[in-house]
Amino acid sequence: MRQTDRRELPAYSLAEAAHYLAIPASTIRYWAAGRPGGSGAVVKAALQQPLTLSFSNLVELHVLGTLRRHFKISLPKVRTAIDYLRQRLDHPRPLISAQFETDGISLFVEHYGRLLNVTQEGQVTMRELLAASLRRVERDHHGLPIRLFPYTRSAIANAPRLIVIDPRLGFGRPVIAGTGLVTEEIAARYKAGESVAELARDYGRPEKEIDEAVRCELQAA
Numbered sequence: 206m207r208q209t210d211r212r213e214l215p216a217y218s219l220a221e222a223a224h225y226l227a228i229p230a231s232t233i234r235y236w237a238a239g240r241p242g243g244s245g246a247v248v249k250a251a252l253q254q255p256l257t258l259s260f261s262n263l264v265e266l267h268v269l270g271t272l273r274r275h276f277k278i279s280l281p282k283v284r285t286a287i288d289y290l291r292q293r294l295d296h297p298r299p300l301i302s303a304q305f306e307t308d309g310i311s312l313f314v315e316h317y318g319r320l321l322n323v324t325q326e327g328q329v330t331m332r333e334l335l336a337a338s339l340r341r342v343e344r345d346h347h348g349l350p351i352r353l354f355p356y357t358r359s360a361i362a363n364a365p366r367l368i369v370i371d372p373r374l375g376f377g378r379p380v381i382a383g384t385g386l387v388t389e390e391i392a393a394r395y396k397a398g399e400s401v402a403e404l405a406r407d408y409g410r411p412e413k414e415i416d417e418a419v420r421c422e423l424q425a426a
Contacts, residue, residue, distance in 0.1 A: 211372045212350070213311050215250075215257035221237060223371060225355055225379060227424060228270040236260065236269060247284045249298075260372040264342055264350045265300045271338035274361065275330060279321060286317040298387045303348030310335045337361060355379065358422045367417040381414050391415060392422030 223230035229397075238256055239245040248266060249316055251259035258266070272278060290299035290313055305313075310332055318328045341364075343352040351373075354366040369382040379388040386408060394404060401419065405412040 208291065208309045211377075212260040213251060214259055214372075215252035216372070216377050217258040217263060219256050219258075222263060222266060225421075226263065226270050227356060227359075227395070228266060228273065232270075232273065233258075233266060236266065236285050239280075245284065245289055247280060248300075260299055260370070260377060261298070261350060263296065263370065264353055267341070267353060267355065268300045268305075268335065268338050271334050271356075271361070272331065274359075275334060276323075276327070276409055280409075282317060282320040285320060289316045291314075296323070301350050304345060306336075307338050310339075336362075341366065354382070355421070357417055357424060365413075365417060367414050379418075381410060381418055386410070386418070388418040388421045391418040396420045396423075 216347045217225070218236045219230050220226075223233050226233075234256060237246050237250040237258065238253065247269070248262055250256055250262060269283070274316065276307065289293075290305070290309055291297060293312055294302055294304045295307055296302040296304065299309055300315075302309065310337060314323075314328050314335070317323070323331070341354040341356070342350050343354075345351045351371065353370045355368060355370060356364050357368055358364060367382055368379050368388060370377065370379050373400045374380050374385055380386055381388065381391075391404060391408070395401065399407075401412050401415045405415045408415065409414060
C-alpha cells in the first residue's frame with residue numbers, strides 16, 4: 206500500500222493558515238474556495254468542507270501572500286497567469302514546482318504583468334518578492350517542498366529563518382528551526398508571565414530564538 210504523503214493531508218484550518226502566514230482569513234478563503242457564484246479558487250484546498258489546507262497549500266499561499274504585501278492581487282488574472290504556467294511548465298501545481306524557481310518566476314511575472322499593465326519597475330519588484338519567498342522553502346531531492354520558513358514580521362527583507370513549518374515535526378505546527386520546540390507552547394508560557402530570558406534558560410536556546418517563537422504566535426494577536 207502506498208504511504209500517504211503527509212504534505213498533502215488536510216492539516217490546517219482556515220484560522221491556523223491565516224495565523225501562520227499572516228494573511229487575512231478572508232483572503233485565504235477567497236484564494237482557496239473562490240466566491241459563491243463568482244470566480245473559482247487559485248489554490249486547490251486539500252479539503253473543501255470544512256475548508257482545510259495541506260502543507261503544500263501553505264507553500265502556495267505563502268508565495269501568493271508575498272505578492273499581496275506589495276501589490277493588489279486580481280484573483281481572475283492570477284488564475285489566468287497560473288493556468289498559463291501550468292501549461293508552460295507542465296505541472297498541475299506550478300507555484301510549488303521546482304521549475305517555478307527558475308523559468309516560472311519570469312513567465313508568471315511577464316504574463317501577469319501584461320494582464321495588469323504592470324510597469325517594468327513593478328515587474329522587477331515582483332520577481333524579487335517571488336524569489337525571496339521561494340528562498341524560504343526547502344525542497345527534497347525530488348524538488349518537492351518539505352519545509353517552510355514563514356515570515357514572522359511585516360518587514361520581509363532579511364527576515365530571519367528561525368521558525369519553520371515541517372509536516373514531520375510538531376504535527377506540522379511552527380517550531381524553532383533545528384528543534385522540536387513548538388512555538389505555541391513557548392508563547393503560552395510567555396503570556397503566562399515567564400520572560401524571554403527565563404524561557405531561553407529553561408529550553409537551553411538563544412534568546413533571539415525564543416523571541417522569534419513568541420513573535421510568530423503573537424504577531425496577529
